[in-house]
Amino acid sequence: MACFQFCYAAATASTIYPRCPDMEKKTLDKEVLAAVQRIPLLSLAAARILELTARADHTLTDVMDVARNDAALTARLLKIVNSPVYGLLEPATSLERAISYLGENLVVSLVLEDTIGSYMNKPLQGYGSASGDLWKHDLRTAIAAKEVALLNRDRCPPDVAFTGGLLHDIGKSILSEFLKERYQEILAELARKEVKDYVGGERELIGIDHARVGYELARNWGLPEVMQMVIRYHHEPSLAPEDLKTVVYAVHLGDIIAMMGGYGTGTDNLFYRLDQRYTDYLVVGPDQMGMLMLSVEEKFNETVETMQMH
Amino acid sequence: MAEIVLGIGGIGATNTMGSSLKTYALGSCIAVVILDPQTRTVGMVHVALPDSSIKPEKVATLPGYFVDTGIPALFEQMRRCGTKGPKGLIVKLAGGAQIMDQNNTFNIGKRNALAAKKILWGFGLAPVAEDLGDNFSRTVTLAADSGIMTLSSPGRPNWHI
Ligand SMILES: [Fe+2]
Numbered sequence A: 001m002a003c004f005q006f007c008y009a010a011a012t013a014s015t016i017y018p019r020c021p022d023m024e025k026k027t028l029d030k031e032v033l034a035a036v037q038r039i040p041l042l043s044l045a046a047a048r049i050l051e052l053t054a055r056a057d058h059t060l061t062d063v064m065d066v067a068r069n070d071a072a073l074t075a076r077l078l079k080i081v082n083s084p085v086y087g088l089l090e091p092a093t094s095l096e097r098a099i100s101y102l103g104e105n106l107v108v109s110l111v112l113e114d115t116i117g118s119y120m121n122k123p124l125q126g127y128g129s130a131s132g133d134l135w136k137h138d139l140r141t142a143i144a145a146k147e148v149a150l151l152n153r154d155r156c157p158p159d160v161a162f163t164g165g166l167l168h169d170i171g172k173s174i175l176s177e178f179l180k181e182r183y184q185e186i187l188a189e190l191a192r193k194e195v196k197d198y199v200g201g202e203r204e205l206i207g208i209d210h211a212r213v214g215y216e217l218a219r220n221w222g223l224p225e226v227m228q229m230v231i232r233y234h235h236e237p238s239l240a241p242e243d244l245k246t247v248v249y250a251v252h253l254g255d256i257i258a259m260m261g262g263y264g265t266g267t268d269n270l271f272y273r274l275d276q277r278y279t280d281y282l283v284v285g286p287d288q289m290g291m292l293m294l295s296v297e298e299k300f301n302e303t304v305e306t307m308q309m310h
Numbered sequence B: 001m002a003e004i005v006l007g008i009g010g011i012g013a014t015n016t017m018g019s020s021l022k023t024y025a026l027g028s029c030i031a032v033v034i035l036d037p038q039t040r041t042v043g044m045v046h047v048a049l050p051d052s053s054i055k056p057e058k059v060a061t062l063p064g065y066f067v068d069t070g071i072p073a074l075f076e077q078m079r080r081c082g083t084k085g086p087k088g089l090i091v092k093l094a095g096g097a098q099i100m101d102q103n104n105t106f107n108i109g110k111r112n113a114l115a116a117k118k119i120l121w122g123f124g125l126a127p128v129a130e131d132l133g134d135n136f137s138r139t140v141t142l143a144a145d146s147g148i149m150t151l152s153s154p155g156r157p158n159w160h161i
């Protein structure tokens, strides 16, 4: 009882725990937010491309204009398009040709891999995942979110859903450092049904979840509003602003398709909830799911081969 | 110590001492495992969807992707290792996880498991052990000589069925 009161007194309103877990978790959320502040800004080219692709009416020419000003990116795109995967008869020497072969999604993926790949590719100790797992999950989610959007073309811009999918779990790379081996506690809480899903477990343990951490990072980076909202609400899409809900739901479903396909990020497994209300915004019948999973699988394999990921 | 890794839709069978079959991270997919005590052959297929009618042209390149074509194709591979069966074969199933959802909207895992049991039934077989459903992914390893089937999942100690 004494312990309970002690903890209670030290807690802020948002982090009161009835069972008096250790003191650490009360203050960790502030430390996590401080860690977010220490992450360096995005490169100019990356920020511009993300900005562009968040707009529903952008064109491939817009993307080319940005890439043209980045010598390293231009070189990388040319190298990829001239790799044996593409089997071009004549080497592509112009950026225009390279980008039109590769397509926007691949360009965005390469830009993100170049600039924030160090966060996406590292092993996540706090999720018990190996190097590359998060990036593959993100890529798989992006492809799936786009496929979902394509089924709902009239109301959901597919390329925005794709980029949102790539970014949605960026918060995990930061939260991982604070979770370390403590994921065991989340798994125990889930087993005892004390939390309703994995993000609930993260909040219980650290005082903040990976969606919120990602959102804070996205804000710091000055990412477009739609990306911020996708990241923040991908597990709770019903809380997203009304005009962005379709994209957020597309990424929500894309994330689930990725996890069902065996591309999760580790200890969090499939411990997330499907928000049934997706049907108010998107049409994806249960019978369409099989076909979706199949095309996601095929597109993912192609992309991995092209990007020369392993 | 050859470890044969099966991707999604992958089929493998072996009776080489010391070798093993392995498949990573079954989400809603399932691993159908078959043991032949007579020839000490083990086999495994990593199936993703219950029915090949969804995309029949894929069967030619990757029959293991679907339950209805994957299981017969696995028998075929095992026959090449000397298995006479289906009589006397031991079957185990693992996988079929799902997202947290009371309504079980996207029940591919469950449908995979049901389809597998139905196809196996057609061969006069029923699984002697299964580890299906729940909200976690599974990695399966199958040792050739012992037939020991080991499951693992991130954050959990390994277990056997
Ligand atoms: Fe997430």
Ligand SMILES: [Fe+2]
Binding pocket: A137, A141, A168, A169, A255
């Ligand atoms: Fe995710």
